Amino acid sequence: MIRFLVITLTLLFVHLNVQGIEVCKSCKVSSIHEAVKAAKSGDTLWVKKGTYHEYNILIDKPLTLIGIEFPTIDGQDQGEIIRVVSDSVTIDGLFIINVGTSYTTDYAAIRVVRSKNFVIKNVILEKLFFGIFIEKSSLGKIYHNKIIGDAVDEYNSGNGIHLWYSKEIEISKNIVQGVRDGIYLEFSDYISVDENISRDNLRYGLHFMFSNNDVYSKNIFENNGAGVAVMFSKHIRMYENTFRDNWGTASFGLLLKEINDLEVENNVFRNNTIAISVEGANRVNYKGNTFESNGWAIKVKGACYANLYSGNEFLHNSFDVSYNSKINDNVFDQNYWSKYSGYDLDKDGIGDIPFRPVKLFSYIVNRTPETIVLMRSLFIDIIDFSEKVSPVFTPDELQDFNPLMKRLK
């Protein structure tokens, strides 16, 4: 009995202690500004349903900001809305709208500066410039947010989730659409990006610059100007992502540029103009990916050494692999090619004659792009065949010596 009483009292005490400050139009505290000012370190602010016309809210102590039934914070295009400069801040369940646009300051709906252990979740952002901007911070979580932009031009729009000089941050289950770059990482290491959906963005679904040791998995990148651009980075792992419908003259599912030591595994590339465009990438392993109905599955533009392509499926792409030179230092092994027409007499599941994924026609198209109108012509088939018999223009040793006879799955 005494034990029960003690527990009840403790619970009651804890409950009273964390109750914190309520914010609503008819409450004692009617604005978030005042609430933050009045709050003590570690308090919880309960923001009730309603519209709050506020901007430049500075959170400078560890607080938990919780919205009840998605209160609206309307910045009226005045500038930044929430700035966090303290460690251990949680922001949960707000609807933030009308972030100001500026060409000199990157106004963000929520900006976190030099803080640790922050959590931003269940936040909805609309009519924004920059969405969530993390600056020189670490150990944070950005979880289950929805960012819906209405960007029209690249020059006057911002990014959905922007990380700059940050470390060890989890970005998961967010939906980002209609901004410039869905998720942007610059000088950010040890970041994990999982299960996000990034679509209809002007530039990239996900953009990496100078960021190392990051992992991203199970994301969907759809109908962006280009899917994912990974540039000047190393030790990145990407697996089980889906890249689809990235169409256009300079569009690709995945762009790799100046990259070292990358793992690209079990991703799906479907209906992209170029599934993977590679330039200056070394020691990249591509395993178990599916390339389906792309214009170009893999377009190698040069300076790519010691890459391994194995166990991938190439299904009905217009061009499977395209090279612009005769030099090849990459290995293709045990992939499934829907264009493979060899046989398997010893029935070990591996074709008895090697497959040459680079066609002469892809070389011609690289040189004179207009010739693409001749695709699938009988004449092209004839010259492709003669090139296959004795390669003159395409890399001689570029062959898959063990092409698979059946699809992997």
Added chain:
Amino acid sequence: MFKILKYSFFDLVRSRWSYVYFLFYLLLAATLLFLNNDLSKAVITLMNVIIILVPLIGTIFGVMYFYNSKEFTELLLAQPIKRSSIFIGLYLGVAVSLSMSLLLGIGVPFLLYGLTQSAAIWDFSLLLITGVFLTFIFTGIAFNISLSNENKIKGFGYAIMMWLFLAVIYDGLFLMSLVFFEDYPLDKLSLIGTMLNPIDLSRTLILLKLDISALLGYTGAVFKTFFGTNQGLIISISVLFLWVLFPAIRMVRKSNKKDF
């Protein structure tokens, strides 16, 4: 005209060759489906075959039929019937019966295989439409050639040459000229070059469906509007119509002037 059409149509439907043609397509489509187990892949393979074979068969059949029914044509010419309706009737008879063999030969196995529930139905119908267009165009051209040549052997020779030129040689010359002039803006030239050859034109129509993602990879405003919008489809189909119309008109003109 319709009487003659009816006559030549039923004459052909009863003939062995239509059945051979029909059975050939039936067998081809059935084997493809049997081996591939994948409708869209079968459609692609079939497209390669149709674009080359349909013109060839149309040409040979047209020339053969024209020379074979020469006596019948001359008999008809003695009757009080307009010349244009005699020749148009014969032409339509051949073209319609060939198209029927094609449609049934390919259509039946695909329908049995469950085409209607498949996403490939649009690609497939486009394939059939281009097949029918090509039949009409090449039968028309074949009639023109045989009208202009009394000598059977010469007529056959010209017809085969014409097919070889349009199916293979034209693309070779086209490719060479594109590579040769690669320093100049070529997007208009390449589209016009495509329009001038009905086989290329039908190929483009199918490319629009199958390889659109690759076609959009080229940066050219003309290309982009042509391939990126419905404009490409509309223009291609209207030019195919023109390709049907021109041989028919020339045939009528030639037959009116010709001294039999």
